[in-house]
Ligand SMILES: [Zn+2]
């Protein structure tokens with residue numbers, strides 16, 4: 001199978017700028033728009049692959065930085081690649097390692113050729129270049145792999161100019177370094193909140209012929225309005241016949257706003273991280289199951305939800321698990337949160353196919369109570 | 385349905401002293417011999433009820449002491465009882481709380497009427513009597529409930545004499561206190577390693593007409609030989625037409641040795657606790673998945689095992705999860721360990737029905753490499 005056949009993107013319907021499509025990969029079709037759960041260390045935390053399948057997950061992301069350090073890309077390759085290693089037979093995506101290496105702050109040093117960094121695990125010194133990132137991702141063997149890029153703080157113009165230039169040069173090196181025909185390499189657009197840089201970056205990256213385009217440098221500190229404005233701009237510049245992947249985005253309202261502006265693929269640790277911090281996501285906002293108001297509540301998290309958790313367990317029971325620090329809490333809330341986001345993209349897709357997405361999105365946003373991200377214990381930036 | 389019908393014990397076959405039977409409960413039949421996973425705080429740690437069902441679990445134990453403190457027996461009753469609360473529709477058993485209260489050491493004070501103790505959670509003061517233990521267990525609503533007893537250190541003759549006398553007096557009080565016809569109250573035999581006390585206790589407890597008998601005070605510090613000698617003795621004294629439950633026993637060789645001496649029911653935290661400490665149980669001994677020897681191992685934990693974990697995951701992957709401190713490790717190893725013990729009792733039952741149990745047990749013990757319990761972080765005795 002040629003790369004072109006493997007990674008064809010069929011656009012089935014458009015509704016405004018929202019799109020419903022199918023992206024073909026060697027491990028099956030991805031129905032877009034889609035949300036990808038994150039399996040940082042070759043496992044979506046607290047859930048089994050069987051539970052992920054039951055939720056209806058399809059594309060799963062894993063992190064090159066983490067897998068490179070532990071257990072190592074050679075070991076994953078020796079075990080038959082990431083699909084086989086973690087027993088996810090459906091499509092997979094790896095990031096380039098860049099985002100996590102750059103977030104190591106004082107533990108890394110960037111030059112034109114790449115980045116030297118210290119492991120957050122044992123302090124040992126390592127180096128990523130565009131070529132080595134691709135080599136590692138080829139050993140891991142995901143269906144979609146990412147260019148090595150530099151993500152700058154959103155408001156720093158100078159930094160964004162240089163990071164964008166570096167990202168562009170590295171994108172070309174990644175393309176040259178790539179050898180496996182059964183992997184689709186996506187290019188990444190940078191440029192912070194600056195419209196001219198974003199336009200320039202999208203035009204340049206689009207010109208390189210990638211089978212898909214990722215939008216980096218969003219959801220990293222800018223406002224939601226700035227994110228939406230940037231997505232609107234990129235929707236007009238990025239080619240319509242390739243999938244667009246908004247990296248690291250994950251709240252329900254961000255998914256709806258992204259889909260509305262032509263985004264096809266999302267990933268985020270939010271649903272599983274929130275679950276480990278006792279918060280449940282719903283179509284109307286967040287519920288903290290630790291709250292005493294749940295103690296006697298006979299209802300499931302969401303009465304309209306079809307997930308295993310909501311089909312069986314009361315809020316009172318989930319609160320008991322949370323208060324008692326039982327592992328099952330993380331599992332059951334993760335199942336619910338992931339199901340909620342997957343159900344949100346499934347319903348969005350249906351609405352797009354029916355030509356009713358605008359109404360669906362308006363209704364959703366009207367009833368949704370936005371929450372600022374709950375504070376989670378900050379460790380180092382390398383933690384996904 | 386009358387209590388007698390509900391809790392009938394049908395002895396289907398005997399092979400030497402080993403027995404295959406069926407104990408009827410309001411939540412279904414228990415095929416004996418059986419091993420009961422422990423759900424200390426109304427959850428078998430790290431596994432969902434659906435995963436427990438897939439493993440073939442049937443009887444599940446939960447701890448009165450823990451549930452009484454958190455979330456409280458009234459809350460469990462308000463939520464429809466323990467079966468409904470934790471969504472286990474099959475048979476359940478609760479202990480009396482005695483064992484855990486007595487193991488609180490300097491946080492409890494015993495008198496003839498009961499025990500006053502301090503909560504390990506917040507230090508608050510509480511009191512259990514035979515009557516209050518039964519009242520709590522009636523609120524929890526398990527199918528099998530236990531008499532409030534005192535378990536003495538195995539070698540202390542004086543202590544065992546007084547604890548036995550107390551256990552006997554409390555057994556009569558528990559019988560009088562019990563009101564629910566849909567629960568079977570089991571009496572508990574004590575007496576340490578002293579044959580005359582054990583005989584006396586078994587004769588007295590048997591005379592009270594309980595629908596089943598539990599053997600307490602074993603696996604608490606005595607040798608395996610002393611445990612086996614005691615079980616042999618009790619096998620001759622306890623009535624044959626009632627099920628016998630060996631409390632807190634759980635290693636593979638102990639199950640085989642217990643079944644060989646007429647035990648029908650076992651429970652233990654061992655499989656799930658070992659799993660959280662990275663150890664897998666097999667028919668030939670234990671494997672510590674943390675060991676570097678597993679790093680490149682393509683094999684499952686046990687090539688002959690039919691569990692979800694062994695059907696999918698390599699030792700290399702499990703070691704990666706363990707080293708990376710991923711929650712999925714506890715889940716996958718717990719599934720395997722529980723499956724192993726359940727498979728062991730299923731095979732034992734089949735062998736008894738076929739009249740080949742002695743050969744089965746000899747083969748098993750010949751190939752099994754016994755391990756002393758792995759050291760686990762000791763907290764206070766109240767932790768199951
Ligand atoms: Zn749900």
Ligand SMILES: [Zn+2]
Pocket residue numbers: 685686689690691692693694695719720721723
């Ligand atoms: Zn197994």
